[in-house]
């Protein structure tokens with residue numbers, strides 16, 4: 038692989054054990070495009086060296102004297118948002134992973150990592166970091182960006198638009214709301230705030246899943262779709278204990294009739310100007326509103342369960358995606374309630390549908406998911422031991438989704454050139470817009 042932007046990928050190793058630092062150096066020494074520029078023995082020293090070297094990548098231990106890896110990660114990412122931090126830890130404890138991710142870590146590897154795994158993660162993240170630097174400083178050619186994306190002062194003045202992530206399944210009851218609520222919380226941080234939108238305007242469940250109540254709803258924003266500024270938006274959103282803000286659906290199903298697809302689109306686009314992540318939960322039916330949400334989405338997280346009725350609908354959905362001219366990279370296909378006992382594996386699904394399963398969430402047979410819904414406490418904030426396998430799946434999913442969204446366009450699967458279409462001439466699937 039060619040070196041990133043003609044420069045070597047600079048790496049800082051932070052670990053209190055000399056042998057580990059040495060082993061990592063050895064693993065990386067024969068890679069022509071990677072250079073270990075410094076090594077630190079404590080979290081504090083790591084923060085200082087990160088400022089000094091502004092490395093592309095930091096390999097960070099968790100348990101260290103004076104300042105642990107998670108606090109160090111938190112400080113470094115505040116200072117240098119494009120430096121990518123990979124946490125290396127002996128335990129793959131979901132609690133650690135969650136805290137590391139919230140502090141701003143980009144990936145998590147179990148110690149000791151294999152050479153291949155370490156090298157490919159470093160390369161992937163270095164490229165993602167460079168893209169992020171280029172995005173933060175538009176108009177500046179990316180080859181002018183130094184390691185670690187140096188032009189920070191310029192970047193700080195620029196507020197990029199957030200990502201819209203829509204969770205959808207063409208069959209009800211497969212776990213969309215469970216995923217959307219937990220995903221929003223996992224993506225949310227002080228620096229990169231998330232908003233969760235209940236796009237199931239008639240029978241949305243988000244308020245129940247998060248135990249929220251509010252006199253305000255989607256209706257208040259839809260009515261003012263042409264004049265949505267920060268103040269209007271924030272007066273309608275409800276704050277959840279996780280820090281995520283939530284837009285609730287119509288309080289009664291018949292009121293949802295008043296909201297049209299153009300308004301839904303305007304509301305979601307206004308939210309992306311205020312938040313780093315807009316996570317939208319949707320109902321199973323394909324209404325004009327749902328199609329409008331798809332149109333503005335950066336990613337559609339498409340959910341299936343390993344059963345024939347759900348897979349049948351997913352097949353139809355993929356056909357539709359083709360008709361709508363959505364590129365392959367727009368969907369992020371997820372298998373929920375993965376369970377060997379039903380006789381259908383992720384590999385079987387990939388083989389049959391010719392689409393990659395990007396992430397899997399195992400079937401929870403300990404009752405943790407159901408309990409979390411009934412108590413209104415999201416899994417990622419509840420009894421972690423009980424929910425461990427599902428949490429692991431959710432964390433892995435959030436991580437992959439994040440890195441896919443940060444991945445350079447150039448790496449996307451090349452789509453064969455299609456006849457150019459004028460805007461607004463995509464095939465209509467349903468009646469005229471309201």
Ligand SMILES: Nc1ncnc2c1ncn2[C@@H]1O[C@H](COP(=O)(O)OP(=O)(O)O)[C@@H](O)[C@H]1O
Nearest residue numbers: 209210211212213214215374399400401406407
């Ligand atoms: N991984 C899982 N393991 C076990 N049960 C799950 C899992 N994911 C979701 N469920 C269950 O599936 C049901 C439907 O979930 P929900 O999020 O409401 O789906 P949807 O929004 O797609 O209708 C819930 O009762 C929930 O407990």
Ligand SMILES: [Mg+2]
Nearest residue numbers: 213214237242
């Ligand atoms: Mg739902």
